[in-house]
Amino acid sequence: MSRTSHALAALAALALTLTGCTSTADDKTLPADLPAAQTLLADGAKAMAEVKSAHFVIDVNGKISGLTLKRAEGDLTQAGSAQGTASIEQFGTAIEAQFVIVGTDLWLKAATGGFQKLPLAAAATVYDPSAILDPNRGVAKLLTSIKTATTKAKETVDGKETYKIQVEPDPVVLAALIPGVGAGVTGDIWLDATSKQLVKGVFTIPAKGSDPAGTVTVTFTKYNDPVTISAP
Template identity: 50%
Template sequence: MFRIRPVLALLAALTALAAVTSCTSSDDKKDDSTASLPDGATLLKDSATAMGEIKTAKFLITADGAISGLSLRRAEGTLTREGDAEGTAQIEQAGTNVDLTFVIVGDKIYIKGPTGGYQELPLSLAATVYDPSAILDPDKGIAKVLSTATGAKTEAAEAVDGTDAWRVAMTANGADLATIIPGVSGDVPGKVWIGQQDKRLHKAVFTLPAEGGATGTVTVTFQEFDAPATIKAP
């Protein structure tokens, strides 16, 4: 005689087992995903080392928002580890954006405005407005910013201009970041994108206080690492 109860009991047991298996599989997948992200502090340390070894790079800095105490709106160009640089910058003066071309060689900066030729000035005079000469300096440039940052947490894998990278949230030391973004002080929250293979910094976004109680951002990107670069006085 066909017995219904044993069959129902067997079906119930199989259903329960399937549910447990499903939950276990889902939890394992979630744990694996979390475990696959590398340690943020280690990434910053490795990136600081990698950026400290860079000889040349293309850079771009853009400011979004009326950031308190920051007159720099945009800058881009070529940097060398020795401190030479060339490129263009946009500076806000008395409510007007002024476009400049600059060349830095040694302790001199050559600046050309919208009209006229280059003016030669001591590099020290440009430091309060914008001086990119130390950005690749391993002791006080972007490598120092990475090495002194705190609270690092890897958030996700995210490509930057076709390069696979890790996105890491962190807090930068303002005194060190001032080498990159003039006038910055205090703790500055930010996110950095570190190459998965080369460990170099490809992008960074920092959040800063702006006028009227709002916030603004400064984005820094690096490309063409160690490409040949010859920078001469104009």
């Protein structure tokens, strides 16, 4: 496999990841009208475990060591299938690609040429895309591993009433979703006030070596909308 194809394979798998928390930490003093983070995150984990499909967008700002992904957008299912577009930065150049994942197969299509079929295992060391909506491994798992959490506010995000929760994710669990991250990551997540599904997550990645701090933003919409994903 060429270096570009290998990078794109890693990208397509990574593009399906992200985001994100039941909290084991107690809230600090809260305004009377804000629910405790522990309760919200427990409800969020339950809600995310029941999701069958979703539309996602991932945006990476800054240079994050070990993370070449710059942007990804697409649809995915609890069964692990996914399709969409993604962009990585390789040797200072942005590479755009379309991807389709069905079962253990990955198809990639760069700016020129048709789809190239690759084994999904080529990207397994970066991320297992079948995990994102898996109740035992994906977002629901992340939502049960937050080290500390505090409900900060009730805000409107993309027209939805949400609760904003400041979190410190477990670095081991988060590293499976954002390769290259270590300790010290902090973030905010927004859970739908009614459904408790994850609407948005913003994670700040600490500076590392010559790389300054960066952020990874993930948004989810169209929960449980009908999605048909098939091999190209």
